[in-house]
Amino acid sequence: MTTIKDIAELAGVSRTTVSRVLNRSGYVSETAEARVMEVIEETGYIPSEQAKAMRTKQTKVIGVVLPKISTETVSRTVDGIDTKLSEHGYHLLLANTNLDPAKEIEHLKLLQSRRVDGIIIVATNINDQLLKMIERIKEPVVAVGQDIPGIPCVLYNDYEASRDVTDHLLQKGHRHIGFIGVSEQDRAVGHERLRAFRDTMASWGCPVEENWVQQGVFDIESGYEAMKQIIETSKVRPTAVFAVTDRLAIGAMEYVRSLGWKIPEDISFIGIGSSDLSRYSSPKLSTVDYYNEQAGMKTAELLLDYLRGDKKTPEKFIMNYGLIERNSL
Amino acid sequence: MTTIKDIAELAGVSRTTVSRVLNRSGYVSETAEARVMEVIEETGYIPSEQAKAMRTKQTKVIGVVLPKISTETVSRTVDGIDTKLSEHGYHLLLANTNLDPAKEIEHLKLLQSRRVDGIIIVATNINDQLLKMIERIKEPVVAVGQDIPGIPCVLYNDYEASRDVTDHLLQKGHRHIGFIGVSEQDRAVGHERLRAFRDTMASWGCPVEENWVQQGVFDIESGYEAMKQIIETSKVRPTAVFAVTDRLAIGAMEYVRSLGWKIPEDISFIGIGSSDLSRYSSPKLSTVDYYNEQAGMKTAELLLDYLRGDKKTPEKFIMNYGLIERNSL
DNA sequence: TTAGGGTGTGGTATCGATTCCATACAGTCG
DNA sequence: CGACTGTATGGAATCGATACCACACCCTAA
Structure with a gap:
């Protein structure tokens, strides 16, 4: 060389x-x-950027910690991040955690050992140990899709979005509404969306039968299973179902279609995520667009501000969202 | 520090x-x-891995050149690559090209300047300039999804897959078959799949009306437009349409549905890619599974062999594929 | 007694760049 | 004419690690 x-x-x-x-x-x-x-x-x-970085103390590399790259939400977010950061000469170093808490910590260490200029955490679950780890990191850390105390975050308005969705269903005349969620360990997707659902139902004076609320694990199959549970165990069957992700909703629709039911005549559905799937399912799934790519870009901007030293106080940026009504309700 | x-x-x-x-x-x-x-x-x-790399001449970083991360094919492939490489302590450095030839060359330079241990090129178009660039690179380079002369590649069997698809349609009794492709600049997706289609039609003695063959640009909308062209300009309307990607097929199905036609009674469809979309479209789209994640893993293995110095001769590995028949035909 | 091998430790060059400092020359100004 | 400024260049330290070499010690076998 x-x-x-x-x-x-x-x-x-x-x-x-x-x-x-x-x-x-x-x-x-x-x-x-x-x-x-x-x-x-x-x-x-x-x-050699290597040798250069050695002296200048700038690697121009940003570490991105994420649960899995091959999901629409994550890959779109990364796309947005990359768009913005590459404009400023930064490269992205991937750290795939597969949602394994041990790996998250390990990856954070590895990123530090590579002396990345900053770290972006994408939609990763947080726990106490991880939080302590993050606090000790000297480099700028920002997050998107999950509120991490003490660091700048780009957040989705899970509570309000979920409230709007529930509200929308109620305004359409539904009173018996099913809910397919995920583990409440996941604060944004699991906890907040369920909380808003319950609050809104309560504010309309609508009781929620416990069997209407089921849990899945982010994939289509578990949406199918959750829907099966709802139908088979509910005393009063819901006339609408709100699933916290499009995939779960698609799975749920699959199940009722297997029963020969008509959507939306017999039962309505709505998801969250504005996935490609939702646009071309049958019927087209109503959903909420979270504008992931823009969120990624915004996150990158927050990090760039941080790197420039413009902002020192952790800033929480709440993303907008858009309710998309299609044929599923 | x-x-x-x-x-x-x-x-x-x-x-x-x-x-x-x-x-x-x-x-x-x-x-x-x-x-x-x-x-x-x-x-x-x-x-500091930095300083370490300085002496040991090993960064333990692999550069990944790709057109766009937020597509199913690419993100799945990257997932496979990462799974395998992270097992061996390697990290991935992303280089997004957006299919811009100038950016591809620039990114290859940037990766070299970062002294990556190896480079994986994912489904990127090749041109002469790029080829010359690749030849000059000292580090191991492997590719997936596109045959690049002189370097190890993991390839999809585009010709055979496309032949099987066409054959399948012919065996089902179709004689008028439409084809939605992409630019022939794209050797694998554009050129090979079309070549196999024409060859197979010819081998069955079926003439192909020129208006049956249209071109799109990888998205759903252009599938819609291409289908519109086929319907509006063909003298004899096809009874089946073969689109080179699922998205194009989905767009095409959209269009005929907008005409009130029934699938598969009035017209059949098949795509390639085994995307999530294909599983939950209406009707479910028949397609070809290219096993992207496995391809990614295999590519990583090829690179690892290369890095270990096991193999010096460029090896071409042809992936398997699986035809998935669903309700669209 | 001495040569040789296994242990344990430190000095120093090295990797490939940047950056501070020193030096040198030319031209200009008071 | 001396002081100063602008232009042009090179020497050497530095960044944070590794790795070769030298040295010192203790033990054992010839």
């Missing part, structure tokens, strides 16, 4: 001069610059 | 000894090791 030293020798100048040409800093004569550029061209020399 | 020097001073030993403790290399007395470990624990010292 050719180094700056080789270039210097071939061009008959010192390493310092080559460095100056590379960084357009200080004084360099035109002849010297021309010679250096020529040699660089000939040799195909590419300076 | 604490360094190995600080640890050495605090523990009352030399940097060398600390290094030996860190790497379990050479001889270290138990007392020395204990003291060093203690200090490391207290200070929360995390060694």
